Amino acid sequence: MLPVVALVGRPNVGKSTLFNRLTNTRDALVADYPGLTRDRKYGQATYDRKQFIVVDTGGITGDEEGIDEHMARQSLLAIDEADVVLFMLDARAGLMPADQGIAEHLRKVNKKVFLVANKVDGIDGDSESAEFYKLGLGNVYQIAAAHGRGVSQLLNTSMAPL
Ligand code: GDP
């Protein structure tokens, strides 16, 4: 069984864009239609001669009332299945209540979690990402999934234990 890397986060943070970049497919639904990917979607990827499975999820809807009620079932399942979780955040949108809820859940599960601040193209990534450190999940990796910036540094670190 290949290692499994799950992409989780609110809708519209760029999960499908990263999935497509990692798997070189256009199969996942990239929105303009946030949250359109309803089921977990699996793709195969290779980085630095390591093969792994990437799981795309439809996203967690963002109601702040409680992660258990509102986290999409498939996102929970994807986290369960994963060896590594890439928790994606939108550096343009900033830290949202739903991000806090997802972080709370991720702190409870025994998984390797990496925080990924996406969409840092054309903005000051350092200052826009700074608040994500409040989530208490360690380092924040800045990427622009749409352009590939930062992706190999992220993979270097997140694949290292696999
Ligand atoms: P998902 O709902 O998390 O799967 O998000 P998508 O991958 O569908 O992306 C949501 C929107 O963000 C789309 O309009 C993407 O083109 C845009 N997007 C994704 N990655 C980036 C990025 O690195 N930079 C910018 N500026 N936009 C991005």
Ligand code: MG
């Ligand atoms: Mg998607």
